[in-house]
Amino acid sequence: MPFFDFGGLRAYLAESLNSFRRIKRLPAAGQWLALPGLLSAKERITLVACVAMFLFSAFFVGTRVYTAYTRQVPAIGGAITEGVIGFPRFINPVYAEASDADRDIVSLVFSGLLTYNAKGELVEDLAQSFAVEDGGKSITVSLKDNVQWHDGKPFGADDVLFTIQTLQDPKYKSPVRGNWVGVDVEKLDERTVRFSLRSPYAPFLDRLTVKIIPRHLWKDVPPENFALSPFNLQPVGTGPFEIERVDQNRSGFVTRVQLKAFDNYFGARPFLQRVTFVAFATENELVQAAARGEVSSFSPRSAQSIEKIPQGTFSRYAFSLPRYFAIFFNLGAESGSPTIQQKSFRKALAQSIDSGAIIQRILRGNADPVSSPLLPSLFGLREPGQKVSYDLEKAGELLESLGYKKEQGVWMRPAQKKVTGIQGVLESGSKGSEVKKLQECLAKDSGVYPSGKISGTFDEATKNAVVKFQEQYAKDILAPQGLTKGTGKVAGGTKAKLNEICFAATDATPLTLTLATIDQPPLNEVAGDVADQWRAFGIETEVKLYSAGEIERDIIKPRNYEMLLFGEILGPTPDLFPYWHSTQKADPGLNLAEYGNPKVDALLESARKEMDQDKRTALLEKIQ
Numbered sequence: 001m002p003f004f005d006f007g008g009l010r011a012y013l014a015e016s017l018n019s020f021r022r023i024k025r026l027p028a029a030g031q032w033l034a035l036p037g038l039l040s041a042k043e044r045i046t047l048v049a050c051v052a053m054f055l056f057s058a059f060f061v062g063t064r065v066y067t068a069y070t071r072q073v074p075a076i077g078g079a080i081t082e083g084v085i086g087f088p089r090f091i092n093p094v095y096a097e098a099s100d101a102d103r104d105i106v107s108l109v110f111s112g113l114l115t116y117n118a119k120g121e122l123v124e125d126l127a128q129s130f131a132v133e134d135g136g137k138s139i140t141v142s143l144k145d146n147v148q149w150h151d152g153k154p155f156g157a158d159d160v161l162f163t164i165q166t167l168q169d170p171k172y173k174s175p176v177r178g179n180w181v182g183v184d185v186e187k188l189d190e191r192t193v194r195f196s197l198r199s200p201y202a203p204f205l206d207r208l209t210v211k212i213i214p215r216h217l218w219k220d221v222p223p224e225n226f227a228l229s230p231f232n233l234q235p236v237g238t239g240p241f242e243i244e245r246v247d248q249n250r251s252g253f254v255t256r257v258q259l260k261a262f263d264n265y266f267g268a269r270p271f272l273q274r275v276t277f278v279a280f281a282t283e284n285e286l287v288q289a290a291a292r293g294e295v296s297s298f299s300p301r302s303a304q305s306i307e308k309i310p311q312g313t314f315s316r317y318a319f320s321l322p323r324y325f326a327i328f329f330n331l332g333a334e335s336g337s338p339t340i341q342q343k344s345f346r347k348a349l350a351q352s353i354d355s356g357a358i359i360q361r362i363l364r365g366n367a368d369p370v371s372s373p374l375l376p377s378l379f380g381l382r383e384p385g386q387k388v389s390y391d392l393e394k395a396g397e398l399l400e401s402l403g404y405k406k407e408q409g410v411w412m413r414p415a416q417k418k419v420t421g422i423q424g425v426l427e428s429g430s431k432g433s434e435v436k437k438l439q440e441c442l443a444k445d446s447g448v449y450p451s452g453k454i455s456g457t458f459d460e461a462t463k464n465a466v467v468k469f470q471e472q473y474a475k476d477i478l479a480p481q482g483l484t485k486g487t488g489k490v491a492g493g494t495k496a497k498l499n500e501i502c503f504a505a506t507d508a509t510p511l512t513l514t515l516a517t518i519d520q521p522p523l524n525e526v527a528g529d530v531a532d533q534w535r536a537f538g539i540e541t542e543v544k545l546y547s548a549g550e551i552e553r554d555i556i557k558p559r560n561y562e563m564l565l566f567g568e569i570l571g572p573t574p575d576l577f578p579y580w581h582s583t584q585k586a587d588p589g590l591n592l593a594e595y596g597n598p599k600v601d602a603l604l605e606s607a608r609k610e611m612d613q614d615k616r617t618a619l620l621e622k623i624q
Helices: 009-022 029-038 041-069 100-109 157-168 283-291 303-307 343-351 355-361 392-401 433-442 460-472 492-502 523-537 548-556 598-609 613-623
Strands: 079-085 114-116 122-124 127-133 138-143 183-189 192-197 241-248 254-261 274-280 323-329 405-407 410-413 512-518 540-546 563-569
Touching: 079 100, 079 283, 100 241, 100 254, 100 274, 122 127, 138 157, 157 183, 157 192, 274 283, 283 303, 323 343, 323 523, 343 392, 355 523, 392 405, 392 523, 433 460, 433 492, 460 492, 512 523, 512 548, 523 540, 523 563, 540 548, 548 563, 598 613
Parallel strands: 079 274, 512 540, 512 563
Antiparallel strands: 114 122, 127 138, 138 192, 183 192, 241 254, 254 274, 323 563, 405 410
């Protein structure tokens, strides 16, 4: 092989090699140890400093090289134990939405057509691809062909059809049935399904995250036995984890569910090998178990629970959710309070609440104040131009402009002149303004007229209320007629007593309000704090607390409240139609304020149909 000499390189290398050969040997170890004795004190200090600098530099350079050319990656294996409140009952997408514990497990055992990635973006899961067509009225989904259920059976389009049809069938009583009303689904082939809508609906793609159940296991289970099937606690899904073990106590409640990674999962294999869910009856029991180290992760419902956990035992993560809690003023013409109808009055109430203080006192800083039901900071919308801020002075000025006066620290309603009361005879079947006056009068006493419904129709509930009223004032109404039981007819003494109580001239009276909410933290605590602030401002406030069942059945459905502290969930793609459109004022609608505005109605209708994100954002910003 020819050798080329570049600029004397060959001669230089030869000389270097000869010099190296002339070095007979390096100093022995003893000679190195004797070196410090040959140096002066100053030279020894210099030597030590140089050696230290050399070692530090070597460590620093080595660390930089290591971090620059390596990266941390999760190791395969390991396990976590998640503590949950409530006992799992339905590890089944058809019913799981009603329970946090069920929903958490379902999210790992089952898969949907679409899912959300770590950035909050909607991406394919069981779907290979999807296409939005016909202006948003048709969505065609192509399915992956390498998916199998945990029992080894193949997944296909029939499973998708069966799941959606089950959710739609009222016989199965799924809590998410409303999401699928008016949606047609058809199988185009073994790997393709099409969803058809009556009109475009922008949030519909969110619906495709619903988890799919296996047709081959559920098709022979009749609706009446669906909730009783053992598959609810021994589910078979397509998700990254499969059921390994389910433990129940003597009462039959599920206390522990253990999952293991599914070897044939179609997606990226999970890093964890096992996930165990341990169920607790109450949050206090869960927090105590966490303090003892019995669970490795949990999600507390109240900020106070976090403070019970010793510092440093858990890493804490906070997430913003698409939901808000607010005080809803009942603006209903029949069920609402005349006082609340005044916009300036509502603004004064808002200005007399220090929401920032509530966030710190009750929620320990784990919340953000909002001034719009659209949550602009979460969804990237422009903040509303006008915001109501805490200002007691301006709140007082607004009340004074409405005729209220503050006497000895208490806001007083203005004195009222005598108004025309009930003139005619009223009985079952009567209708009109006279009946409304009657119902308004009866509603002042919830013990007499519990529903407080102002309909203008003398129905059975109104008659029963009149009977109670007559018997309550039997000395003035029934005794003069020689009666002991009420008749339910408004005439003579009954009419006179009603007019005396409700329609006589009145002196100035203290301003009082009622605030209803659910008897669970933190809402009951927040309601108490709001009431305390209003009392300090000079407005007497009564807080009425109800169980979850009571507040849904007796308060929200009939809109039987003056003010309601409650929450609403918007979903990943915000749709305010169910909460603020005028058609949703009555049950089963969720327009809790009974708000109505034709312009807002039109914007809400357009926004939910608009598939273009930029155009939809512009419409939503106009609503604020």
